[in-house]
Amino acid sequence: MIDLIESVFIRNSLVVAFAVIGVTLWFSYLLADKLTAGRVHGSAIAIALGLLAAYWGGTVTGGTKGVADITLLGGIGLMGGGMLRDFAIVSTAFGVRLSELKKAGLAGVVSIIAGVVVSFVVGAGVAIAFGYTDPIAITTIGAGAVTYIVGPVTGEAIGASGEMITLSVAAGLVKSILVMIGTPLVARSIGLDNPQSAMVFGGLMGTTSGVAAGLAATDPKLVPYGAMTATFYTGVGCLLGPSVLFFGVSLFF
Amino acid sequence: MLIYGVALLATCLVIGMLVGQALGAALGIDANVGGVGIAMLLLVIASNSARFKDLSSGAAAQGIQFWSAMYIPIVVAMAAQQNVAAAASGGLLALVAGVAAVVVSFLLVPVISKIGRPKTKTQQSGEAP
Structure with a gap:
C-alpha cells in the first residue's frame, strides 16, 4: 500500500506539487482572511509556511533542499526550481511599459552597484567585529552578505577554507529569508509602492529569491520591476567580489 | 493559439539566458549576468511592438498570463525548498x-x-x- 502511494507520488511528482502548493495557498488565504482580516497578505503567509516546511524538511532529511528532499514531495523542487521560477518571473514583465523602466533606469543601475558594495562592506565589517583579521575570510563573509551565490564563488576564487564558504552561504541564506519575510512589513515605511522604488529595491537587495518572494507578498504588480534589477545583482557581485572588493580588503589587512 | 504566447515567453528566456551566460563568460566569471533581466526586457519590447502582436494578444496573451498567475505558487514552492x-x-x-x-x-x-x-x-x- 505504501509502496503503491510512493510510486504514484514519485512518478507524478510535479503534479503532486501543484496540488500541495494549491492547498497551501488556499489554507494561507483562509488564514489571512479569518485570522488577520486581510491585513496580512495570503501570499506572505504561504511563503512563511513554505519556509517553515523547508526548515522542517531540512532537519528531518539533513538535505539542502528543504521540503523537496522528502521523497513524496520531490516535485516541489522542480516547481520552485530555477527553471520554472525564472520562466514565471519573466512572464510578469508582460504588460510592463518601457517608459516605466526608462524612468528608473539610472537609479536602478546605481542601486545594483551600491547594493553589492554596501552589503559587502556591512558583512565584512561584521566579520571584523567578530575578530577576523584574515583578508580572505573577511572577503568571503562579506561576499556571503551579498548573496549566497556570490559568497562561495568569491571564496573559491580567492582560496577560502570550506568552513568560511559555509559561513558565507549561511549569511546569504539569512539575508534571502529575511528579505522574503521582512519586505511586506517595511514596504510602507521605505516607500516601496511604485515601479521606481521597486527597481531600486531589487537592485539593493539583489537576492532573486528574496526579492521575488518579498515583492509577491507586498504587491504582485511590483514584481517585474524589482526582479529586473535583482537579476543583474548576483552577476555584478561575482564580478566585483574576487576582484575589486578583495583588493580593497587586502589594502587594510 | 495559446502556445504562441508560451513560446514567445520561452524564446525570450532562452535568448536572455544565452546573452547573460555569454556576458558572464566575457567578463571571466562563471555566472549568468542578468539573463532573466534581459529576457524581461525582450518580452516588454516584443509585447509593445506591432510585429509580435499575433504572439502577444488574444489567446496567445493568455498563455503568458497563465505563467504570470502561477508566479506566486511557484514562489511558495521556491520558499519551501530553501x-x-x-x-x-x-x-x-x-x-x-x-x-x-x-x-x-x-x-x-x-x-x-x-x-x-x-x-x-x-x-x-x-x-x-
Whole structure:
C-alpha cells in the first residue's frame, strides 16, 4: 500500500506539487482572511509556511533542499526550481511599459552597484567585529552578505577554507529569508509602492529569491520591476567580489 | 493559439539566458549576468511592438498570463525548498551579517529612489528630454 502511494507520488511528482502548493495557498488565504482580516497578505503567509516546511524538511532529511528532499514531495523542487521560477518571473514583465523602466533606469543601475558594495562592506565589517583579521575570510563573509551565490564563488576564487564558504552561504541564506519575510512589513515605511522604488529595491537587495518572494507578498504588480534589477545583482557581485572588493580588503589587512 | 504566447515567453528566456551566460563568460566569471533581466526586457519590447502582436494578444496573451498567475505558487514552492536549516545553524556571525546587510539595504531604498526623480518644478524642466 505504501509502496503503491510512493510510486504514484514519485512518478507524478510535479503534479503532486501543484496540488500541495494549491492547498497551501488556499489554507494561507483562509488564514489571512479569518485570522488577520486581510491585513496580512495570503501570499506572505504561504511563503512563511513554505519556509517553515523547508526548515522542517531540512532537519528531518539533513538535505539542502528543504521540503523537496522528502521523497513524496520531490516535485516541489522542480516547481520552485530555477527553471520554472525564472520562466514565471519573466512572464510578469508582460504588460510592463518601457517608459516605466526608462524612468528608473539610472537609479536602478546605481542601486545594483551600491547594493553589492554596501552589503559587502556591512558583512565584512561584521566579520571584523567578530575578530577576523584574515583578508580572505573577511572577503568571503562579506561576499556571503551579498548573496549566497556570490559568497562561495568569491571564496573559491580567492582560496577560502570550506568552513568560511559555509559561513558565507549561511549569511546569504539569512539575508534571502529575511528579505522574503521582512519586505511586506517595511514596504510602507521605505516607500516601496511604485515601479521606481521597486527597481531600486531589487537592485539593493539583489537576492532573486528574496526579492521575488518579498515583492509577491507586498504587491504582485511590483514584481517585474524589482526582479529586473535583482537579476543583474548576483552577476555584478561575482564580478566585483574576487576582484575589486578583495583588493580593497587586502589594502587594510 | 495559446502556445504562441508560451513560446514567445520561452524564446525570450532562452535568448536572455544565452546573452547573460555569454556576458558572464566575457567578463571571466562563471555566472549568468542578468539573463532573466534581459529576457524581461525582450518580452516588454516584443509585447509593445506591432510585429509580435499575433504572439502577444488574444489567446496567445493568455498563455503568458497563465505563467504570470502561477508566479506566486511557484514562489511558495521556491520558499519551501530553501536551505532554512543551514541558515538557522550558521551561528551568530552569519545571522548578524545577514541581518545587518538587509537592514542597511532597506534603509537605502528611499535614498536611492530619489535619484533621477524630479523633486521640484525647476528640476523637472531641466531634466526633460
